[in-house]
Amino acid sequence: MMLLKPFQYWKHRLTRKGPIRLAMTLLVRNEIDIIEDNIRFHAAQGVDCFAVMDNGSTDGTRECLQRLQSEFDLHVIDQPDQNYQQALWMTQLAEYARTQLKADLVISNDADEFWLAAEGTRLKDHLNANDSVVTLKRRNMVLTEDALQDGYHFSQARYAVKNPILYSSDTQINDTAVSMLLVKISPKTIVNPHGLIRLKGGNHWAKHGWRWINARDAAGITVYHYPIRSYSQFEANIINRQRLLKETNARMGDHYRRWVKLYEAGALKEEFGKFVLSQHDVETTCRIGVTELCTTIGNSLELSLNKP
Incomplete structure (x- = not known):
């Protein structure tokens, strides 16, 4: 299966049409204080669709996500397991974005991170549909x-x-x-789900079937991190x-x-x-x-x- 990943990337590259479709994935549990702000902010930044995995929230996060589905192209996936497999689940979300959301690129995000493009631009202005892995700097507030x-x-x-x-x-x-x-x-990544093998760590690195040639850093996007609010x-x-x-x-x-x-x-x-x-x-x-x-x-x- 891993050997097919580079071919998956090239098939998509040669057949895709139209503007970049940018998806954002999030794994959340009890993020009621920030999740709605996160979705609204990134929709304003040009994110087209969202796939959010809820890991058994009990504070109203799940209900908030359900309400937001009436405003945004937002898909909620319930993950009741409590063994916390972040890298595996985020890789699965990227695959969901590829197959179900038809995404060209995926931002693997956390609820406390906000991805801001340089003044006067939007996120997709700094991205290319042929990117494999784009690495960005992250700053604590x-x-x-x-x-x-x-x-x-x-x-x-x-x-x-x-x-x-x-x-x-x-x-x-x-x-x-x-x-x-x-x-x-650590930095964060935007990945091309076509050819993605897996996300690693806290979505700070990605293994991609075509990373060795089409990976790069992007200076026009900064990730602002609010871990303690x-x-x-x-x-x-x-x-x-x-x-x-x-x-x-x-x-x-x-x-x-x-x-x-x-x-x-x-x-x-x-x-x-x-x-x-x-x-x-x-x-x-x-x-x-x-x-x-x-x-x-x-x-x-x-x-x-x-x-x-």
């Missing part, structure tokens, strides 16, 4: 003291990581007071991670395992405090080039979501 106020919305974040803090492999960053939002994070969202995430660690053999980063231990010890709120930059922290990190004022994504979010 950081929390400031504004995030502690009632009514705060994640789109109000105005500072992004510019030059991440780098550590040697033997440095134990988990024991420091440095915000995990300031460290280096409030204490309640952070706590809910860690409670779910605790469940996964107890009930499954799910793979996850050491930082998540550490946060689960802190939650169990009643120290998670103190940990959350490390993510929030004071005004002095903001001024210092901007001065040394670690963070920078970044209003483009916030303005785009407010425009597409009609936020004041």
Whole structure:
């Protein structure tokens, strides 16, 4: 089967017609605070269709997706299994986008990531239907003291990581007071589902039957990452991670395992405090080039979501 993947790519390349059809896939569980904003934002950015796998949400996410189906070309796939096979499921979603949505290219997304094209352009302006794997830079948005106020919305974040803090492999960053939002994070990919073999990791890399010749980086699209938006969202995430660690053999980063231990010890709120930059922290990190004022994504979010 793997040997057929390059031929699958070339067959599609030689027979496809018309403009690029761009699909977005998401694997979600309990993302009620952000999933609707994610769909609306990317539809405004030119995404044609969505395939969303719901992994047993209990907070209203599934019902929200069902309601959005009346507005968007959005397909919901229920995945009740609780063994959390992210790479496998996202690969399956890409295949669904290929066969059912007739997609030329697929953005394998997370609910907390927003893909923004350069000013005055849309996502498809930076893509080619013949691309195999397109790799893009991802930037964390950081929390400031504004995030502690009632009514705060994640789109109000105005500072992004510019030059991440780098550590040697033997440095134990988990024991420091440095915000995990300031460290280096992996890129993301847009894939051609025709010829795709599998997505790997957290959708940061892809194995493709034609990657060796038609893979490239794209400078005109940036992925803005909002992994921690409030204490309640952070706590809910860690409670779910605790469940996964107890009930499954799910793979996850050491930082998540550490946060689960802190939650169990009643120290998670103190940990959350490390993510929030004071005004002095903001001024210092901007001065040394670690963070920078970044209003483009916030303005785009407010425009597409009609936020004041």
